[in-house]
Amino acid sequence: MEIEMSSIALKGIVREEKNTGCAMSLMVVKFQEAVKKDEIPQARALLLKYPETETWTVNPLHIAIEHGSLHVAMEIGRGWPKLATIANQDGDIAMHLVSAKGDVKMVEFLEKLNPGSCLVENKNSMIPLHVAVLKGQSVLVRKLVSLCPESLKKVTSKQETVFHLALKNSQSGVFQVLVDEIKKLNQGRHLLNKKDDEGNTVLHIAAFKRLTEIVKLLLLESSSSSSRIQMQVNSINKQGLTALEVWRANSIDTASKEISLILQKTAENEICSLEPLHLPRVPNRDLSRWSVETRNVLLVVLVMIAAAAFTVICNLPDALRKEIYLSGLTLHATASDVITGRLPTVVYLLVFNSAGFMTSMAVISYLICPLPLRSILLFVALCTCIVYAILVDKITPKFSVRVGNFSFSSITLVWSSALAFIVFGVTTVNIGNMLRSVFNGSSNGCREPIATATGILEDLEA
Numbered sequence: 001m002e003i004e005m006s007s008i009a010l011k012g013i014v015r016e017e018k019n020t021g022c023a024m025s026l027m028v029v030k031f032q033e034a035v036k037k038d039e040i041p042q043a044r045a046l047l048l049k050y051p052e053t054e055t056w057t058v059n060p061l062h063i064a065i066e067h068g069s070l071h072v073a074m075e076i077g078r079g080w081p082k083l084a085t086i087a088n089q090d091g092d093i094a095m096h097l098v099s100a101k102g103d104v105k106m107v108e109f110l111e112k113l114n115p116g117s118c119l120v121e122n123k124n125s126m127i128p129l130h131v132a133v134l135k136g137q138s139v140l141v142r143k144l145v146s147l148c149p150e151s152l153k154k155v156t157s158k159q160e161t162v163f164h165l166a167l168k169n170s171q172s173g174v175f176q177v178l179v180d181e182i183k184k185l186n187q188g189r190h191l192l193n194k195k196d197d198e199g200n201t202v203l204h205i206a207a208f209k210r211l212t213e214i215v216k217l218l219l220l221e222s223s224s225s226s227s228r229i230q231m232q233v234n235s236i237n238k239q240g241l242t243a244l245e246v247w248r249a250n251s252i253d254t255a256s257k258e259i260s261l262i263l264q265k266t267a268e269n270e271i272c273s274l275e276p277l278h279l280p281r282v283p284n285r286d287l288s289r290w291s292v293e294t295r296n297v298l299l300v301v302l303v304m305i306a307a308a309a310f311t312v313i314c315n316l317p318d319a320l321r322k323e324i325y326l327s328g329l330t331l332h333a334t335a336s337d338v339i340t341g342r343l344p345t346v347v348y349l350l351v352f353n354s355a356g357f358m359t360s361m362a363v364i365s366y367l368i369c370p371l372p373l374r375s376i377l378l379f380v381a382l383c384t385c386i387v388y389a390i391l392v393d394k395i396t397p398k399f400s401v402r403v404g405n406f407s408f409s410s411i412t413l414v415w416s417s418a419l420a421f422i423v424f425g426v427t428t429v430n431i432g433n434m435l436r437s438v439f440n441g442s443s444n445g446c447r448e449p450i451a452t453a454t455g456i457l458e459d460l461e462a
Helices: 002-036 040-049 060-066 070-079 081-085 094-101 104-113 128-134 138-147 149-153 162-168 172-185 189-193 202-208 212-223 243-250 254-274 292-314 318-330 335-340 345-367 374-395 410-444 453-461
Strands: 400-403 406-409
Touching (some): 060 070, 060 081, 104 138, 128 149, 138 172, 172 189, 172 212, 202 243, 292 374, 400 410
Antiparallel strands (some): 400 406
16 A cells, blocks of 8 residues: 555656656747747746746756847846856856857856856866857957956867967967957967977967968067067977978978978077077087978988898808807907907998997987887887897907906997997087088078068068
């Protein structure tokens, strides 16, 4: 008997909830019709009939905003201000929805109704200004920045600024509005050089999207004496690329070549401005600033050199193998033997071959550092070097070299000589570059002014 009564009571509750749900759905439909017709009295009557807005399946204020009914939305906001703070399933509050619509008056009303709503983030870590930028609402962007300048500094979960979002969504007009605003407010200029989670600045994105006018705008602002915006043209992203390299990789037409020239000259100007004028200019050694094509060619050439050196060790001629066997039985060397070339030929071959192989592997490791999966690539390179060292140890004739009162093994002689040859080669090349820079410094060094982006643009237009 008790079970039957409980069952009846449960059915009654379910039926009641079902009826309430149906009534609420019908009420939402009626409310939407009233909003569409902009009938404030009917909309207000429905809200008074169901004042507990938490039970609504959809926020009434959101309904009014979605249908663009400003008068109804304002009436709801005045009567039920709490609705302005309630988020939907995406984490958007009323200010987010209005920002997407571009309604300036409603934004002003909501900010007065709920101060600080301009900085509320949704589930994608986006504030209303971000939403307005994505939708290309230029007028509303100006209004949001004026109402809440702090919103300029907010970034998304991907570390994107409003400038990143504008360019990634090809909103060039909004981007120019934002640049005007930071100049007007005299703050936020550093955001133009801020990197997202992929290490890209706005200049990288503009280059990738081939936004010619934006690239020109940024470089002109950077070169202008009256502007405080200073673009870091040589900044690299996580792929090890500068904006110039990104541009070259995605551009082939005439306009692209002009922009490449502008970026290149501006990058040179930036490097020179950081170097002391009284010193000769030393060529830039940052390999990550070389073009993608140059690095690819370097990698191919160096891999071929390393492969050739490794092949030599694995395939020694029979004459050298015989020499290794005989020298291992009879040879006891002195320092004079090393200098005068009396050691077996294979010893000198191993010295120069090892110097070339290890130098190639060192540069290859440096070039692959910016690449994806660099940890795996570096591990493979390290394993290759270890295998090479083991082969050299097995091939090297076993003897000792006496220098004064000291003696050391033949394998020590090979590796120390290879290292000395590498140091000697690198030092010689550096001295040669420094001497060349001294002789050519007066004509093409940083002592002469390098053309600014403005000058190049004028030349191109002429």
